[in-house]
Amino acid sequence: MEILQGVWEVIRSIFLNSGYAYFFTGDGVKNLVMILFAFLFLWLGIKKGFEPLLMIPIAFGMLLANLPFANLAVQYHDLQGFIDLLAGRLTDSAGKTLTPGLMDFLYFGVKAGIYPPLIFLGIGSMTDFTSLIARPSSFILGAAAQLGIFVAYLVAIVMGFSPLQAGSIAIIGGADGPTAIFVTSKLAPEMLGTIAVAAYSYMALVPVIQPPIMRALTTKKERSVVMGNLRPVSKLEKILFPIVITVVVSLLLPDAATLVGMLMLGNLLKESGRTERIAKAAQNELMNIITILLGLSVGATTSAQSFLNWNTIKIVALGFLAFGFGTAGGVLFGKLMYIFSKGKVNPLIGSAGVSAVPMAARVSQKVGAKENPANFLLMHAMGPNVSGVIGSAVAAGILLTLLG
DSSP states (O other), rough: OOOHHHHHHHHHHHHHHHHHHHTTTTHHHHHHHHHHHHHHHHHHHSSSSSHHHHHHHHHHHEEEEETTTTSSSOSSSSSSHHHHHHTTTTTTTTTTTOOOOOOHHHHHHHHHHHHHHHHHHHHHHHHOOHHHHHOOTHHHHHHHTTTTHHHHHHHHHTTOHHHHHHHHHHHHGOOOOHHHHHHHHHHOOOHHHHHHHHHHHHHHHHHHHHHHHHHHHHHHHHTTTOEEEEEEEEOOHHHHHHHHHHHHHHOOOOOGHHHHHHHHHHHHHHHHSSSSHHHHHIIIIIHHHHHHHHHHHTTOOOOHHHHSSSHHHHHHHHHHHHHHHHHHHHHHHHHHHHTTTSSSSSSSGGGGGSSSSTTHHHHHHHHHHOOOTOOOOOOHHHHHHHHHHHHHHHHHHHHHHOOO
């Protein structure tokens, strides 16, 4: 009997000190809810294909962050916090000294502003700016689609968020995950996990959210417009474009130089014809590695304590508002171009002014082709689409300049 009692005590002790027992506590229930959320996002990424390259690492980071006692949640919000964590100066609610874990070190690349610009380098090396160069007026549509950012900012202020938090929430409207992460890590790092999940969720839902707005704001006649061929673009134009954009934007908004500069460097590597090897490395190896590190570390900020609150619901709602107004802004300016061009511009391409490349351009093509099977809008929509990438970086620079 004594042996059995001893074995029972050992088993009982192991269970009471395990994560399973923690789930039966008040805080443990919250962790369990977050683990269920992680399963949901994994299902969306794997089964439904919603932005899987980042949704799956973020969801798995969320799972790791909420495993009790695993020490895999990010435990600081700023660089001084990282220093204090390394020095053993941070404690939990019970007064226990916190020790740094794997995700704390990986998250340093987010907080120090390393990962998002490198993602932009990879995006630039994969992006063809030909459509934008051929029709520079596409810049207007890309700028108009940033309307949602500033509408959401004002609404967030009215709802009681601080200016820094409002700026971080508003950038969701740019439909650009790396930009949202970059801005939030600077302005409101405590909200990073929630904003990243919302941003990538809405990017994945572009084919669901945009078509109803596009149809509501346009007529059948407008949606059926067949646009003419784009003019040929020379090699010299393709090389000069990233250089000129970098100089012009960086001098105007120095805070946008990091994102715009990396985006344009990647594009220059692609178009120069002299750096094929490193252009491919930026497109593949570098992009893939940084995507894993970014997704995991951002997901690890979504601990139950920071994610399960009313602000999360407000952020998700404001993100939807920002995205909706961004789409509407692009379409409405597309209608103006339709009027001024005397019916030569299909306003549907304005919806591609959000930064979800190339998904938003494909949605413009799909909606246009549904009205007129002979319509081929993809290349025309790519102009506003890649302009939206630049526009979201510029909007980020404006927010950082005014609020940072």
